[in-house]
Amino acid sequence: MKKEFVVIGLGRFGGSICKELADQGMEVMAIDQDEDRVNEFASIATHAVIADTTDETVLKNLGIRNFDHVIVAIGADIQASILTTLMLKEIGVKNVTVKAQNDYHAKVLDKIGADHVVHPERxxxxxxxxxxxxxxxxxxxxxxxxxxxxxxxxxxxxxxxxxxxxxxxxxxxxxxxxxxxxxxxxxxxxxxxxxxxxxxxxxxxxxxxxxxxxxxxx
Ligand code: ADP
Structure with missing residues (x-):
């Protein structure tokens, strides 16, 4: 069975994950609040959606709970990354991987239940x-x-x-x-x-x- 992923934040890091998953034949829902970024991924991801993931109803309406794995690749906006992660865990997403900007960010992500915290730049x-x-x-x-x-x-x-x-x-x-x-x-x-x-x-x-x-x- 094909695995289904969600990538939130389509900057360099999230965008690269999204492309690689799609290349490997995975189902990927790509989300960003920026319309231009979403358009760039419309032909790459299975679904590309413009949305602000700090809004809980948005996450629920997109049915994110049903995906196997969500990757939070929101860059500089640490608050948005934390809020998004918190809500993903609250609505019951089993596997959440989050990109940390720094050690403090990583600590908070650990505390709120992120399953994997990654530090790609470090x-x-x-x-x-x-x-x-x-x-x-x-x-x-x-x-x-x-x-x-x-x-x-x-x-x-x-x-x-x-x-x-x-x-x-x-x-x-x-x-x-x-x-x-x-x-x-x-x-x-x-x-x-x-x-x-x-x-x-x-x-x-x-x-x-x-x-x-x-x-x-x-
Ligand atoms: P990178 O360092 O990986 O290039 P960026 O900061 O450029 O990271 O990209 C992060 C992406 O996350 C941006 O495209 C931005 O629009 C998106 N983003 C930030 N906050 C939110 C949010 N609340 N909901 C959805 N997407 C968001």
């Missing part, structure tokens, strides 16, 4: 910073406040060694969970697998340990 900023500091770090994804996954290009220090030689688990407390080699992905590499030039290591571990490892590479 997270993307961190990922890019890791890449800028060390060209070897292709990507950096936070799993929690303390743990992350990093994609690291093998440099001369790594190439030619086996995983056992490098002893990354004992020295750095990190696990190599996969190696990307050309178009293939080696899942759970073995201790005696040798690292080849241009391999990309996917490592998981504590941020402090990943940072130590990044320093060693740069």
């Amino acid at each position: 997270d993307m900023g961190r990922r890019i910073a890791h890449h800028i500091v060390s060209n070897n770090v292709l990507d950096y994804i936070e799993l929690s406040n303390e743990y992350s996954i990093a994609e690291i290009v093998a440099n001369e220090w790594l190439v030619g060694n086996t995983i056992v030689d490098l002893n990354i688990r004992a020295k750095y407390g990190l696990n190599i969970v996969a190696i990307k080699r050309g178009g293939t992905m080696i899942i759970s590499p073995q201790a005696y697998d040798t690292i080849e030039p241009n391999d990309v290591l996917i490592i998981i571990g504590a941020d402090t340990d990943i940072h130590r490892f990044e320093k060693k590479l740069s």
Whole structure:
């Protein structure tokens, strides 16, 4: 069965979610209070609606309760984002994902029952910073406040060694969970697998340990 989504706020972030969901063949209702933005999405979303989502009757009349997942991507207007989220949870929407502008906003969203709070600018900023500091770090994804996954290009220090030689688990407390080699992905590499030039290591571990490892590479 096709999943049905609602995206509220069609700025850069909400707009991009809406397009991606539509590309994946999902049913999407796109909502914004701005007519021009809604017109832009009329041919992309299943339904595109001009509405102010801080008005509870609007949410009820649109039947939002029946959708699987609502994404609140209202940008600068934190008050509208909070009010919308509050009402979505009050009318019984099961799954609400909200974009937070800052940590205070995120705290309030947590308190009022948002199911997922995302910080796209903060997270993307961190990922890019890791890449800028060390060209070897292709990507950096936070799993929690303390743990992350990093994609690291093998440099001369790594190439030619086996995983056992490098002893990354004992020295750095990190696990190599996969190696990307050309178009293939080696899942759970073995201790005696040798690292080849241009391999990309996917490592998981504590941020402090990943940072130590990044320093060693740069
Ligand atoms: P981004 O940083 O993702 O580009 P924007 O602030 O540009 O975010 O976009 C947020 C969108 O949310 C805007 O198109 C704005 O019209 C819409 N929006 C803001 N408040 C409401 C509201 N109460 N109801 C519906 N849409 C809203």
